[in-house]
Amino acid sequence: MLYVVIAYLWASIWLYLLLGGADFGAGIVELFSSKGNKLHTRNIMYKAIGPVWEANHMWLIIAVVILFVGFPQIYTLMSTYVHIPLAAMLLGIIARGTAFTFRNYDAIDDRWQKVYSKIFVYSSAVTPFFLGIIAGTTVSGTINPQADNFLDAYVLNWLNWFCVSVGCFTVAICGYLATIYIIGEVKEQSDKALFVRKAKFMIIAAFVFGALVFATAAYSGVPLAQWIFGHTVNVIAIVLAIASLLFMWKSLYVSSPVLLRILAGFQVTMILFAATSTHFPNIVLLHGGQALSLLEDVGSPKTIATLAWALLIGSIFILPALFYLMYSFGKENKEVIGHDA
């Protein structure tokens, strides 16, 4: 049963990265759009993500609940020592979620729209940035519960070049996912060209920040290269991701949108796989070589069994409904997108 729970934890992080990530990406793409086509970009993206945006963010809640019910030590250690970026991420989530709703449900269309949009686009970038920082912190071995001063215990574990690079890399990945998603949603060739350009921009950004992650890891003493290149499966995962990316670069225009989405999803999956498989079952590496493990730092067996059943039964209700939601509106969007209403 423990492995069922771990699988759900991984799957919800994965889905949050893919779906929530594409959703954050929509705001990031808008942030980096030129003034001329900002409004056009926004209209296309709103129609594509409107009905499902709320559901995309539920995966984060599922992951957090699994953590605090099943793995309380991991949840409490993170929330104690990584408090500040978690709080920053929360502020980002609040600002983004509400600004998105406000801009769509304000009955009067006036200059307030600009305020909501500003908040929306900036928080769309800030939130995944801090998510990346938090992810970086879990593997950088900098969390030190024995630290006796504020900076070492609560700040310097996440505020370092490596974690910041992971944050930037996450932002680029989200933007990339969004552009690939939208390419499949637009009808007109000019729109397609626009988003192909944006996708290329995001791919370059992801490459630059990805390289930076490796460089800063070496600088900060995180043996990242050794982890990735020391394991055959990880090497395969990364090679496959890069190969499919090169293929995509060539064929962004001509490939079917479904293939593009599958490839993009595949690449992100491989990155997450390489990042998490290396240390499994460890999930948080601490200062001094200790680690928190998904197999050892676990709630009681009865809790795990009940949690696993709750997740399995919940899936029976959620997944068909979610697929039907995405299917119904995906079909509709094909017909309406591309015309500014």
Added chain:
Amino acid sequence: MDDFIAARSQMALSLGFHIIFACVGMVMPFFMAIAHFKYLRSGDEMYKGLTKAWSKGVAILFATGAVSGTMLSFELGLLWPKFMEHAGPIFGMPFSLEGTAFFIEAIALGFFLYGWGRFNKWFHWFTGVVVGISGLASGILVVAANAWMNSPAGFDFVNGEYLNVDPMKAMFNEAWLSQSIHMSIAAFSATGFAVAGVHALMILRQKNVEFHSKAFKIAAFCAAIAAILQPLSGDFSAKDVAKRQPAKLAAMEAHFHTEAHAPLIVGGVPDEESQSVKYAVKLPGLLSWMVHGDASKPVTGLVDIPKEDRPPVAITHYSFQVMVGLGMVMLLLGVVYLVLLALKKQPLSKKWLMRLFVLATPLGYIALEAGWMVTEIGRQPWIIYGVMRTADAVTPMPGLVYSFYLFTAVFVSLSAIVVFLLYRQILMVSKLYDVNSPDYLDKN
């Protein structure tokens, strides 16, 4: 402000706001579904407009409730890590089920809001009902988790260790039923009076009267029924508290001395130093009778509870008085409305009644917040009643006061924007939602 107080204030503030957003999100979908049902049965376009208008309110408050809820699931750990480390695996069951219910709510809301004209009309209506049912289920589950803090169950506490954990027993603890019934009815009554009050104001101002009358009738009817049921559930809750948490009951009632024929103390100023209540009305024997059904039986007073285990008396007592007092006012107003309705006296044309409803707009929510303060402050100094003290659960991270200021600023501005948006929705009623008004813009 020290870190402990800052953490408590931030938690209180976050929950205090979340309760409002969540309760509206729990109840409004039902109002919406009633209006939608009337539209589907009668074909009256005005009900369609009303359904759409209310669904916009639901969307705004649902989104706000969703983010404040996400935040709370993190804040539990950010502020109370020592509590979550032990409590998470025990009382986490309702939270994991709540995740499911909430997920379904989000999916159903997506279908409902974007589904006009896209689906079979009864399927579309049904998705709106699902929003309400799953919202209500979420509320009940979260309250069950809170009930566990008042009535810990599903584990053995041996030498500081939490053994033999049973999450199902923890979820169905002794307090879950009374607390969740009380909270659900409170949500209906508070939201009902708030919605009815807003529409009553528009009726008084002679704006889109037919539209607002239809809205008022649905909201006021639900509010009145809930307000009449609430004292019964309150009595059930109080008897339950008396049994499990005598200290909380004693603080609620400002009851200092254990005695038979214990009086019910109404109002007054409790003084913990002299262990007495000044300026209060005392109704002899009534407290004993309410708790035991027998006026001659004794009720435990605060004096018999160790000083370090007593909750703050004054604030608990005042909050309780406010809750009960406002509950009585809403009960009266509800009864008057239903009586006039039954006698076919056209209550909506009576200006005095509409004015009373306008005045009652915030009362339900004030009562709801007061009631929540009673249960939370009345549980102090414990975070898990009788097992873990709140002061032992707080995070070791210093500087929480800045976090408190920041989150206060966020919540205050968020609420201001929500009120502003709802106000703008109301401003646009004649253009967007009322088919009979001369300046209606037909967008279909």
